[in-house]
Amino acid sequence: MTPTAVANPNRAALSLRLSRLAALTDDDRRKLAAAERDQFRVPARRELVGEDNEYWDRRALLSGWACEQRILRNGQRQILNFVLPGDVIGPGGHRARLATTTILAITDLTMCSVPDGEGSVGLVDGYARGMALKEHHLQAQITRIGRMNAYERLADWLLETSDRLALVGLANGDQFAFPITQEMLADALGLTSVHVNRTLKALHRDGLVIVSGKKASLPDRERLAMLVDYRPAGANVTC
Amino acid sequence: MTPTAVANPNRAALSLRLSRLAALTDDDRRKLAAAERDQFRVPARRELVGEDNEYWDRRALLSGWACEQRILRNGQRQILNFVLPGDVIGPGGHRARLATTTILAITDLTMCSVPDGEGSVGLVDGYARGMALKEHHLQAQITRIGRMNAYERLADWLLETSDRLALVGLANGDQFAFPITQEMLADALGLTSVHVNRTLKALHRDGLVIVSGKKASLPDRERLAMLVDYRPAGANVTC
Protein backbone atom coordinates (compact mmCIF):
# COMPACT_ATOMS: atom_id res chain seq x y z
CA MET A 1 0.00 0.00 0.00
CA THR A 2 1.72 3.14 -1.16
CA PRO A 3 1.26 6.36 0.77
CA THR A 4 -0.56 8.06 -2.09
CA ALA A 5 -2.99 5.19 -2.38
CA VAL A 6 -3.83 5.61 1.28
CA ALA A 7 -4.18 9.33 0.93
CA ASN A 8 -6.58 8.99 -1.99
CA PRO A 9 -8.65 5.96 -1.19
CA ASN A 10 -11.54 6.85 -3.45
CA ARG A 11 -10.15 8.13 -6.69
CA ALA A 12 -11.84 5.20 -8.35
CA ALA A 13 -15.37 6.09 -7.30
CA LEU A 14 -16.71 5.92 -10.85
CA SER A 15 -15.44 2.45 -11.65
CA LEU A 16 -16.31 1.22 -8.20
CA ARG A 17 -19.89 2.40 -8.44
CA LEU A 18 -20.40 1.12 -11.96
CA SER A 19 -18.96 -2.25 -11.10
CA ARG A 20 -21.55 -2.51 -8.37
CA LEU A 21 -24.36 -1.46 -10.66
CA ALA A 22 -23.55 -3.68 -13.64
CA ALA A 23 -21.36 -6.55 -14.74
CA LEU A 24 -18.24 -5.05 -16.28
CA THR A 25 -15.63 -6.69 -18.46
CA ASP A 26 -11.93 -6.18 -17.96
CA ASP A 27 -12.04 -3.92 -20.97
CA ASP A 28 -14.73 -1.77 -19.35
CA ARG A 29 -12.62 -1.48 -16.24
CA ARG A 30 -9.61 -0.46 -18.27
CA LYS A 31 -11.55 2.30 -19.97
CA LEU A 32 -12.86 3.55 -16.67
CA ALA A 33 -9.47 3.42 -15.03
CA ALA A 34 -8.01 5.40 -17.92
CA ALA A 35 -10.70 8.03 -17.56
CA GLU A 36 -10.18 8.23 -13.82
CA ARG A 37 -6.48 8.73 -14.31
CA ASP A 38 -7.14 11.96 -16.17
CA GLN A 39 -8.57 14.01 -13.33
CA PHE A 40 -9.22 17.64 -12.82
CA ARG A 41 -10.12 19.65 -9.76
CA VAL A 42 -12.82 22.15 -8.91
CA PRO A 43 -12.52 24.37 -5.85
CA ALA A 44 -15.29 24.58 -3.30
CA ARG A 45 -18.04 27.11 -3.94
CA ARG A 46 -17.59 27.12 -7.70
CA GLU A 47 -20.59 26.63 -9.92
CA LEU A 48 -20.24 23.87 -12.46
CA VAL A 49 -23.29 24.53 -14.58
CA GLY A 50 -24.79 27.93 -14.60
CA GLU A 51 -28.27 28.67 -15.79
CA ASP A 52 -28.37 28.76 -19.54
CA ASN A 53 -24.69 27.91 -19.73
CA GLU A 54 -23.41 25.73 -22.44
CA TYR A 55 -23.71 22.14 -21.35
CA TRP A 56 -20.62 20.01 -21.45
CA ASP A 57 -20.10 16.30 -21.73
CA ARG A 58 -20.81 13.89 -18.98
CA ARG A 59 -18.46 14.08 -16.04
CA ALA A 60 -18.09 11.94 -12.97
CA LEU A 61 -17.43 13.08 -9.46
CA LEU A 62 -14.51 11.20 -7.93
CA SER A 63 -14.23 12.91 -4.57
CA GLY A 64 -16.01 15.65 -2.70
CA TRP A 65 -19.63 16.71 -2.51
CA ALA A 66 -21.64 18.93 -4.83
CA CYS A 67 -25.30 19.78 -5.08
CA GLU A 68 -27.79 20.69 -7.74
CA GLN A 69 -29.81 23.69 -6.73
CA ARG A 70 -32.19 26.38 -7.83
CA ILE A 71 -32.38 29.92 -6.53
CA LEU A 72 -35.77 31.58 -6.30
CA ARG A 73 -36.43 35.20 -6.97
CA ASN A 74 -36.70 36.05 -3.29
CA GLY A 75 -33.30 34.54 -2.65
CA GLN A 76 -34.54 31.29 -1.24
CA ARG A 77 -32.67 28.21 -2.35
CA GLN A 78 -33.88 24.71 -3.03
CA ILE A 79 -31.29 21.96 -3.20
CA LEU A 80 -32.66 19.34 -5.55
CA ASN A 81 -30.14 16.63 -4.90
CA PHE A 82 -26.63 16.07 -3.68
CA VAL A 83 -23.96 14.83 -6.05
CA LEU A 84 -21.73 12.26 -4.39
CA PRO A 85 -18.56 10.47 -5.52
CA GLY A 86 -19.25 8.07 -8.37
CA ASP A 87 -22.21 10.09 -9.61
CA VAL A 88 -22.35 11.12 -13.23
CA ILE A 89 -23.54 14.58 -14.14
CA GLY A 90 -24.37 15.99 -17.51
CA PRO A 91 -27.02 15.27 -20.10
CA GLY A 92 -28.52 11.94 -19.17
CA GLY A 93 -28.88 10.31 -22.53
CA HIS A 94 -30.91 13.24 -23.76
CA ARG A 95 -28.99 16.16 -25.15
CA ALA A 96 -31.81 18.53 -24.50
CA ARG A 97 -30.89 21.15 -22.01
CA LEU A 98 -33.33 23.26 -20.12
CA ALA A 99 -31.88 23.38 -16.69
CA THR A 100 -32.85 26.36 -14.68
CA THR A 101 -30.57 24.64 -12.30
CA THR A 102 -27.04 25.01 -11.10
CA ILE A 103 -24.46 22.57 -9.79
CA LEU A 104 -22.42 23.90 -6.92
CA ALA A 105 -19.22 22.44 -5.51
CA ILE A 106 -19.73 22.12 -1.77
CA THR A 107 -16.20 20.94 -1.10
CA ASP A 108 -13.16 20.81 -3.32
CA LEU A 109 -13.90 18.25 -6.00
CA THR A 110 -11.98 15.79 -8.09
CA MET A 111 -13.64 14.90 -11.36
CA CYS A 112 -13.01 13.09 -14.59
CA SER A 113 -14.84 12.63 -17.84
CA VAL A 114 -16.96 9.60 -18.48
CA PRO A 115 -15.99 7.12 -21.18
CA ASP A 116 -18.45 6.56 -23.97
CA GLY A 117 -20.54 3.45 -23.58
CA GLU A 118 -20.46 2.57 -27.29
CA GLY A 119 -20.00 -1.12 -27.77
CA SER A 120 -20.02 -2.03 -24.12
CA VAL A 121 -23.09 -3.68 -22.70
CA GLY A 122 -21.70 -3.34 -19.21
CA LEU A 123 -21.07 0.39 -19.37
CA VAL A 124 -24.38 1.17 -21.04
CA ASP A 125 -26.15 -0.92 -18.45
CA GLY A 126 -24.28 0.73 -15.61
CA TYR A 127 -25.05 4.23 -16.85
CA ALA A 128 -28.69 3.25 -17.26
CA ARG A 129 -28.90 1.97 -13.72
CA GLY A 130 -27.20 5.09 -12.49
CA MET A 131 -29.84 7.19 -14.20
CA ALA A 132 -32.60 5.04 -12.80
CA LEU A 133 -31.12 5.49 -9.35
CA LYS A 134 -31.01 9.24 -9.82
CA GLU A 135 -34.66 9.32 -10.80
CA HIS A 136 -35.43 7.21 -7.77
CA HIS A 137 -33.66 9.71 -5.55
CA LEU A 138 -35.59 12.61 -7.05
CA GLN A 139 -38.83 10.78 -6.32
CA ALA A 140 -37.67 10.01 -2.81
CA GLN A 141 -36.89 13.67 -2.34
CA ILE A 142 -40.41 14.64 -3.37
CA THR A 143 -41.90 12.12 -1.00
CA ARG A 144 -39.73 13.28 1.85
CA ILE A 145 -40.59 16.92 1.47
CA GLY A 146 -44.20 16.33 0.57
CA ARG A 147 -45.32 13.87 3.17
CA MET A 148 -42.83 13.60 6.00
CA ASN A 149 -42.29 15.78 9.04
CA ALA A 150 -38.92 17.26 9.91
CA TYR A 151 -37.83 14.33 12.04
CA GLU A 152 -38.67 11.81 9.33
CA ARG A 153 -37.13 13.90 6.58
CA LEU A 154 -33.79 14.01 8.35
CA ALA A 155 -33.88 10.32 9.19
CA ASP A 156 -34.83 9.28 5.68
CA TRP A 157 -32.28 11.54 4.06
CA LEU A 158 -29.49 10.35 6.34
CA LEU A 159 -30.28 6.73 5.54
CA GLU A 160 -30.35 7.36 1.82
CA THR A 161 -27.15 9.34 1.91
CA SER A 162 -25.28 6.78 3.94
CA ASP A 163 -26.42 4.09 1.50
CA ARG A 164 -25.22 6.13 -1.43
CA LEU A 165 -21.86 6.66 0.19
CA ALA A 166 -21.58 3.01 1.15
CA LEU A 167 -22.10 2.10 -2.50
CA VAL A 168 -18.77 3.72 -3.30
CA GLY A 169 -17.02 2.52 -0.18
CA LEU A 170 -17.22 5.83 1.62
CA ALA A 171 -18.99 4.61 4.74
CA ASN A 172 -16.93 3.27 7.61
CA GLY A 173 -19.33 1.03 9.42
CA ASP A 174 -22.14 3.36 10.42
CA GLN A 175 -20.02 6.47 10.01
CA PHE A 176 -19.51 8.72 7.02
CA ALA A 177 -18.21 12.13 6.00
CA PHE A 178 -20.63 14.96 6.43
CA PRO A 179 -19.28 18.13 4.84
CA ILE A 180 -22.49 20.12 4.72
CA THR A 181 -23.92 22.77 6.98
CA GLN A 182 -27.28 22.58 8.65
CA GLU A 183 -28.39 25.39 6.42
CA MET A 184 -27.74 23.30 3.30
CA LEU A 185 -29.63 20.46 4.86
CA ALA A 186 -32.47 22.88 5.50
CA ASP A 187 -32.42 24.06 1.89
CA ALA A 188 -32.55 20.47 0.72
CA LEU A 189 -35.29 19.30 3.05
CA GLY A 190 -37.55 22.32 2.82
CA LEU A 191 -36.91 23.42 6.38
CA THR A 192 -35.25 26.19 8.31
CA SER A 193 -31.73 25.81 9.60
CA VAL A 194 -33.03 26.53 13.07
CA HIS A 195 -35.51 23.71 12.79
CA VAL A 196 -32.91 21.36 11.35
CA ASN A 197 -30.76 22.10 14.35
CA ARG A 198 -33.55 21.27 16.79
CA THR A 199 -34.56 18.17 14.92
CA LEU A 200 -31.00 16.87 14.72
CA LYS A 201 -30.78 17.35 18.43
CA ALA A 202 -33.96 15.32 18.90
CA LEU A 203 -32.51 12.53 16.75
CA HIS A 204 -29.37 12.66 18.82
CA ARG A 205 -31.33 12.55 22.05
CA ASP A 206 -33.11 9.46 20.76
CA GLY A 207 -29.77 7.77 20.11
CA LEU A 208 -30.35 7.59 16.36
CA VAL A 209 -27.94 10.10 14.88
CA ILE A 210 -24.60 11.48 15.90
CA VAL A 211 -23.26 14.47 14.01
CA SER A 212 -20.02 15.97 15.15
CA GLY A 213 -17.52 18.01 13.27
CA LYS A 214 -17.62 16.85 9.70
CA LYS A 215 -18.71 13.32 10.41
CA ALA A 216 -22.06 11.68 10.97
CA SER A 217 -22.99 8.25 12.17
CA LEU A 218 -26.16 6.24 12.53
CA PRO A 219 -25.70 3.96 15.53
CA ASP A 220 -29.03 2.20 15.09
CA ARG A 221 -29.93 2.04 11.41
CA GLU A 222 -32.42 -0.70 12.12
CA ARG A 223 -34.57 1.40 14.35
CA LEU A 224 -34.09 4.51 12.24
CA ALA A 225 -35.21 2.69 9.10
CA MET A 226 -38.21 1.22 10.88
CA LEU A 227 -39.21 4.65 12.05
CA VAL A 228 -39.57 6.14 8.60
CA ASP A 229 -40.33 2.99 6.62
CA TYR A 230 -37.12 3.45 4.69
CA ARG A 231 -36.67 1.16 1.71
CA PRO A 232 -33.16 1.11 0.30
CA ALA A 233 -33.05 1.42 -3.45
CA GLY A 234 -29.99 -0.75 -3.59
CA ALA A 235 -31.75 -4.08 -3.43
CA ASN A 236 -33.26 -3.58 -6.86
CA VAL A 237 -30.19 -2.13 -8.39
CA THR A 238 -26.91 -3.62 -7.33
CA CYS A 239 -25.95 -6.78 -9.11
CA MET B 1 -64.56 18.18 -40.15
CA THR B 2 -66.13 14.84 -39.49
CA PRO B 3 -68.23 14.29 -36.37
CA THR B 4 -65.74 11.78 -34.97
CA ALA B 5 -62.91 14.18 -35.46
CA VAL B 6 -64.79 16.75 -33.46
CA ALA B 7 -65.68 14.28 -30.76
CA ASN B 8 -62.07 13.17 -30.36
CA PRO B 9 -60.03 16.26 -30.95
CA ASN B 10 -56.92 14.98 -29.24
CA ARG B 11 -56.33 11.45 -30.29
CA ALA B 12 -53.12 12.67 -31.85
CA ALA B 13 -51.61 14.00 -28.66
CA LEU B 14 -48.39 12.07 -29.11
CA SER B 15 -47.62 13.30 -32.61
CA LEU B 16 -48.78 16.78 -31.75
CA ARG B 17 -46.52 17.02 -28.76
CA LEU B 18 -43.52 15.54 -30.52
CA SER B 19 -43.94 17.81 -33.50
CA ARG B 20 -43.77 20.73 -31.12
CA LEU B 21 -40.70 19.38 -29.38
CA ALA B 22 -38.65 18.45 -32.43
CA ALA B 23 -38.54 18.78 -36.19
CA LEU B 24 -40.25 15.73 -37.64
CA THR B 25 -40.15 14.38 -41.17
CA ASP B 26 -43.24 13.17 -42.98
CA ASP B 27 -42.01 9.68 -42.36
CA ASP B 28 -41.86 10.34 -38.61
CA ARG B 29 -45.40 11.64 -38.71
CA ARG B 30 -46.55 8.56 -40.56
CA LYS B 31 -45.03 6.27 -37.97
CA LEU B 32 -46.63 8.22 -35.16
CA ALA B 33 -50.01 8.33 -36.85
CA ALA B 34 -49.86 4.58 -37.36
CA ALA B 35 -49.06 4.05 -33.69
CA GLU B 36 -51.86 6.35 -32.64
CA ARG B 37 -54.32 4.47 -34.77
CA ASP B 38 -53.73 1.36 -32.73
CA GLN B 39 -55.19 2.53 -29.44
CA PHE B 40 -56.27 0.80 -26.30
CA ARG B 41 -58.22 1.98 -23.30
CA VAL B 42 -57.70 1.86 -19.59
CA PRO B 43 -60.58 2.48 -17.20
CA ALA B 44 -60.33 5.05 -14.45
CA ARG B 45 -58.88 3.91 -11.14
CA ARG B 46 -56.81 1.14 -12.66
CA GLU B 47 -53.13 0.86 -11.85
CA LEU B 48 -50.84 0.74 -14.86
CA VAL B 49 -47.59 -0.18 -13.18
CA GLY B 50 -47.64 -1.88 -9.84
CA GLU B 51 -44.69 -1.97 -7.54
CA ASP B 52 -42.22 -4.56 -8.71
CA ASN B 53 -44.45 -5.42 -11.65
CA GLU B 54 -42.92 -6.37 -14.91
CA TYR B 55 -42.26 -3.23 -16.88
CA TRP B 56 -43.67 -3.01 -20.36
CA ASP B 57 -42.61 -1.03 -23.37
CA ARG B 58 -43.03 2.67 -23.66
CA ARG B 59 -46.59 3.84 -24.05
CA ALA B 60 -48.06 7.23 -24.74
CA LEU B 61 -51.13 8.74 -23.18
CA LEU B 62 -53.51 10.06 -25.83
CA SER B 63 -56.41 11.23 -23.68
CA GLY B 64 -57.25 11.37 -20.01
CA TRP B 65 -55.17 12.02 -16.92
CA ALA B 66 -53.05 9.66 -14.87
CA CYS B 67 -50.60 10.16 -12.03
CA GLU B 68 -47.49 8.55 -10.72
CA GLN B 69 -47.70 8.04 -7.00
CA ARG B 70 -46.24 6.37 -3.98
CA ILE B 71 -48.10 5.10 -0.96
CA LEU B 72 -46.43 5.32 2.45
CA ARG B 73 -46.75 2.76 5.17
CA ASN B 74 -49.17 4.87 7.17
CA GLY B 75 -51.46 5.18 4.19
CA GLN B 76 -50.39 8.65 3.16
CA ARG B 77 -49.97 9.20 -0.55
CA GLN B 78 -47.53 11.32 -2.48
CA ILE B 79 -48.32 12.09 -6.09
CA LEU B 80 -45.00 12.55 -7.84
CA ASN B 81 -46.28 13.88 -11.14
CA PHE B 82 -49.32 13.93 -13.33
CA VAL B 83 -49.30 12.17 -16.67
CA LEU B 84 -51.05 14.21 -19.35
CA PRO B 85 -51.96 13.52 -22.98
CA GLY B 86 -48.88 13.27 -25.16
CA ASP B 87 -46.70 12.09 -22.28
CA VAL B 88 -44.65 8.96 -22.70
CA ILE B 89 -44.40 6.51 -19.84
CA GLY B 90 -42.15 3.55 -19.45
CA PRO B 91 -38.44 3.06 -19.10
CA GLY B 92 -36.88 6.33 -20.14
CA GLY B 93 -33.99 5.16 -22.20
CA HIS B 94 -32.74 3.09 -19.32
CA ARG B 95 -34.16 -0.37 -18.96
CA ALA B 96 -33.35 -0.50 -15.29
CA ARG B 97 -36.44 -0.72 -13.20
CA LEU B 98 -36.63 0.10 -9.56
CA ALA B 99 -39.84 1.94 -9.26
CA THR B 100 -41.43 1.79 -5.87
CA THR B 101 -43.97 3.79 -7.71
CA THR B 102 -47.33 3.22 -9.28
CA ILE B 103 -49.14 4.83 -12.19
CA LEU B 104 -52.83 5.31 -11.60
CA ALA B 105 -55.48 6.16 -14.17
CA ILE B 106 -57.37 9.15 -12.83
CA THR B 107 -59.87 9.20 -15.67
CA ASP B 108 -60.56 6.72 -18.43
CA LEU B 109 -57.50 6.70 -20.63
CA THR B 110 -56.70 6.19 -24.27
CA MET B 111 -53.19 5.01 -24.93
CA CYS B 112 -50.99 3.68 -27.68
CA SER B 113 -47.52 2.28 -27.94
CA VAL B 114 -44.62 4.49 -28.93
CA PRO B 115 -42.78 3.85 -32.18
CA ASP B 116 -39.13 3.06 -31.95
CA GLY B 117 -36.87 6.01 -32.69
CA GLU B 118 -34.30 3.93 -34.60
CA GLY B 119 -33.09 5.75 -37.64
CA SER B 120 -35.05 8.91 -37.03
CA VAL B 121 -33.24 11.96 -35.76
CA GLY B 122 -36.54 13.72 -35.22
CA LEU B 123 -38.13 11.05 -33.07
CA VAL B 124 -35.01 10.48 -31.00
CA ASP B 125 -34.71 14.19 -30.48
CA GLY B 126 -38.37 14.49 -29.55
CA TYR B 127 -38.20 11.68 -27.02
CA ALA B 128 -35.07 13.21 -25.55
CA ARG B 129 -36.72 16.57 -25.14
CA GLY B 130 -39.71 14.88 -23.61
CA MET B 131 -37.47 13.24 -21.05
CA ALA B 132 -35.71 16.50 -20.33
CA LEU B 133 -39.08 18.14 -19.79
CA LYS B 134 -40.11 15.41 -17.41
CA GLU B 135 -36.96 15.87 -15.37
CA HIS B 136 -37.63 19.59 -15.33
CA HIS B 137 -41.10 18.97 -13.97
CA LEU B 138 -39.77 16.73 -11.22
CA GLN B 139 -37.36 19.47 -10.22
CA ALA B 140 -40.14 22.03 -10.32
CA GLN B 141 -42.20 19.79 -8.09
CA ILE B 142 -39.41 19.62 -5.53
CA THR B 143 -39.01 23.37 -5.57
CA ARG B 144 -42.73 23.91 -5.18
CA ILE B 145 -43.08 21.63 -2.21
CA GLY B 146 -39.80 22.56 -0.61
CA ARG B 147 -39.82 26.33 -0.81
CA MET B 148 -43.28 27.68 -1.61
CA ASN B 149 -46.30 28.23 0.58
CA ALA B 150 -49.69 26.79 -0.24
CA TYR B 151 -50.83 29.77 -2.27
CA GLU B 152 -47.70 29.74 -4.40
CA ARG B 153 -47.72 25.98 -4.82
CA LEU B 154 -51.20 26.04 -6.26
CA ALA B 155 -50.46 28.97 -8.51
CA ASP B 156 -47.23 27.50 -9.81
CA TRP B 157 -48.75 24.08 -10.37
CA LEU B 158 -51.74 25.51 -12.20
CA LEU B 159 -49.49 27.50 -14.51
CA GLU B 160 -47.29 24.52 -15.26
CA THR B 161 -50.26 22.26 -15.86
CA SER B 162 -51.99 24.70 -18.15
CA ASP B 163 -48.75 25.06 -20.13
CA ARG B 164 -48.41 21.33 -20.44
CA LEU B 165 -51.98 21.02 -21.65
CA ALA B 166 -51.57 23.91 -24.06
CA LEU B 167 -48.60 22.11 -25.59
CA VAL B 168 -50.97 19.42 -26.84
CA GLY B 169 -53.77 21.79 -27.72
CA LEU B 170 -55.85 21.02 -24.69
CA ALA B 171 -56.19 24.55 -23.39
CA ASN B 172 -58.99 26.74 -24.69
CA GLY B 173 -57.71 30.20 -24.12
CA ASP B 174 -57.16 30.36 -20.39
CA GLN B 175 -59.41 27.40 -19.69
CA PHE B 176 -58.63 23.70 -19.44
CA ALA B 177 -60.03 20.39 -18.21
CA PHE B 178 -59.55 19.71 -14.56
CA PRO B 179 -60.54 16.15 -13.72
CA ILE B 180 -58.87 15.87 -10.34
CA THR B 181 -60.16 16.26 -6.82
CA GLN B 182 -58.82 18.66 -4.27
CA GLU B 183 -57.56 15.69 -2.33
CA MET B 184 -55.36 14.61 -5.24
CA LEU B 185 -54.06 18.12 -5.51
CA ALA B 186 -53.28 17.99 -1.81
CA ASP B 187 -51.44 14.69 -2.22
CA ALA B 188 -49.41 16.18 -5.04
CA LEU B 189 -48.58 19.46 -3.34
CA GLY B 190 -47.85 18.14 0.13
CA LEU B 191 -50.90 19.76 1.69
CA THR B 192 -54.21 18.82 3.22
CA SER B 193 -57.35 18.77 1.13
CA VAL B 194 -58.89 21.20 3.60
CA HIS B 195 -56.04 23.59 3.10
CA VAL B 196 -56.15 23.21 -0.67
CA ASN B 197 -59.80 24.13 -0.53
CA ARG B 198 -59.15 27.27 1.45
CA THR B 199 -56.23 28.27 -0.68
CA LEU B 200 -58.13 27.77 -3.92
CA LYS B 201 -60.82 30.00 -2.50
CA ALA B 202 -58.22 32.64 -1.76
CA LEU B 203 -56.93 32.42 -5.34
CA HIS B 204 -60.50 32.74 -6.53
CA ARG B 205 -61.13 35.71 -4.29
CA ASP B 206 -58.06 37.35 -5.78
CA GLY B 207 -59.41 36.83 -9.27
CA LEU B 208 -56.58 34.53 -10.28
CA VAL B 209 -58.14 31.12 -10.54
CA ILE B 210 -61.59 29.85 -11.33
CA VAL B 211 -62.31 26.19 -10.72
CA SER B 212 -65.80 24.97 -11.34
CA GLY B 213 -67.03 21.54 -12.13
CA LYS B 214 -64.32 19.77 -14.03
CA LYS B 215 -62.86 22.90 -15.58
CA ALA B 216 -60.31 25.42 -14.43
CA SER B 217 -59.30 28.76 -15.85
CA LEU B 218 -56.64 31.33 -15.14
CA PRO B 219 -58.09 34.72 -16.02
CA ASP B 220 -54.91 36.63 -15.29
CA ARG B 221 -51.91 34.46 -16.07
CA GLU B 222 -49.69 37.51 -16.16
CA ARG B 223 -50.31 38.46 -12.58
CA LEU B 224 -50.33 34.86 -11.44
CA ALA B 225 -46.96 34.18 -13.03
CA MET B 226 -45.49 37.35 -11.57
CA LEU B 227 -46.69 36.33 -8.15
CA VAL B 228 -44.74 33.10 -8.04
CA ASP B 229 -41.92 33.96 -10.42
CA TYR B 230 -43.09 31.26 -12.78
CA ARG B 231 -40.76 30.46 -15.65
CA PRO B 232 -42.30 28.34 -18.37
CA ALA B 233 -40.12 25.46 -19.46
CA GLY B 234 -41.49 25.70 -22.94
CA ALA B 235 -39.28 28.51 -24.12
CA ASN B 236 -36.21 26.34 -23.98
CA VAL B 237 -37.85 23.30 -25.39
CA THR B 238 -40.32 23.88 -28.14
CA CYS B 239 -38.82 24.35 -31.53
Place this chain on the structure above:
DNA sequence: CGGGACTTTGATATTTCTCAAACAATGTGG
Protein backbone atom coordinates in the same frame (compact mmCIF):
# COMPACT_ATOMS: atom_id res chain seq x y z
C1' DC C 1 -84.62 10.15 -5.70
C1' DG C 2 -80.99 8.10 -2.77
C1' DG C 3 -76.30 7.50 -1.67
C1' DG C 4 -71.60 8.05 -2.03
C1' DA C 5 -67.99 11.11 -3.18
C1' DC C 6 -66.46 15.91 -3.04
C1' DT C 7 -66.46 20.39 -1.18
C1' DT C 8 -66.97 23.81 2.25
C1' DT C 9 -66.84 25.69 6.87
C1' DG C 10 -65.58 26.24 11.81
C1' DA C 11 -62.82 25.55 15.90
C1' DT C 12 -58.66 24.04 17.77
C1' DA C 13 -54.04 21.78 17.81
C1' DT C 14 -49.43 21.27 16.06
C1' DT C 15 -45.61 22.09 13.37
C1' DT C 16 -42.60 25.01 11.59
C1' DC C 17 -40.98 29.74 10.89
C1' DT C 18 -39.16 34.22 12.27
C1' DC C 19 -36.41 37.21 14.75
C1' DA C 20 -32.81 38.03 17.79
C1' DA C 21 -28.98 37.03 20.32
C1' DA C 22 -25.31 34.30 22.34
C1' DC C 23 -21.98 30.96 21.54
C1' DA C 24 -18.54 27.96 19.17
C1' DA C 25 -15.56 26.82 15.63
C1' DT C 26 -12.72 27.88 11.92
C1' DG C 27 -9.65 30.29 9.18
C1' DT C 28 -6.56 34.40 8.18
C1' DG C 29 -3.35 38.08 8.35
C1' DG C 30 0.00 40.09 11.15
Place this chain on the structure above:
DNA sequence: CCACATTGTTTGAGAAATATCAAAGTCCCG
Protein backbone atom coordinates in the same frame (compact mmCIF):
# COMPACT_ATOMS: atom_id res chain seq x y z
C1' DC D 1 0.88 31.82 17.51
C1' DC D 2 -2.44 35.39 18.58
C1' DA D 3 -6.42 38.50 17.61
C1' DC D 4 -9.98 39.12 14.85
C1' DA D 5 -13.45 38.25 11.34
C1' DT D 6 -16.39 35.11 9.43
C1' DT D 7 -19.15 31.31 9.31
C1' DG D 8 -21.83 27.92 11.52
C1' DT D 9 -24.48 26.28 15.72
C1' DT D 10 -27.48 26.70 19.59
C1' DT D 11 -31.18 28.71 22.34
C1' DG D 12 -35.45 31.32 23.49
C1' DA D 13 -39.86 33.51 22.73
C1' DG D 14 -43.55 34.53 20.00
C1' DA D 15 -45.92 34.44 15.29
C1' DA D 16 -47.61 32.24 11.24
C1' DA D 17 -48.81 28.45 8.37
C1' DT D 18 -50.77 24.22 8.08
C1' DA D 19 -52.94 20.05 10.09
C1' DT D 20 -56.70 17.82 12.49
C1' DC D 21 -61.27 16.81 13.71
C1' DA D 22 -65.98 17.22 12.99
C1' DA D 23 -70.00 18.35 10.65
C1' DA D 24 -72.83 20.38 7.20
C1' DG D 25 -73.57 21.25 2.46
C1' DT D 26 -73.39 20.10 -2.56
C1' DC D 27 -73.01 17.55 -6.61
C1' DC D 28 -73.30 13.75 -9.52
C1' DC D 29 -74.21 9.00 -10.74
C1' DG D 30 -77.19 5.23 -11.13
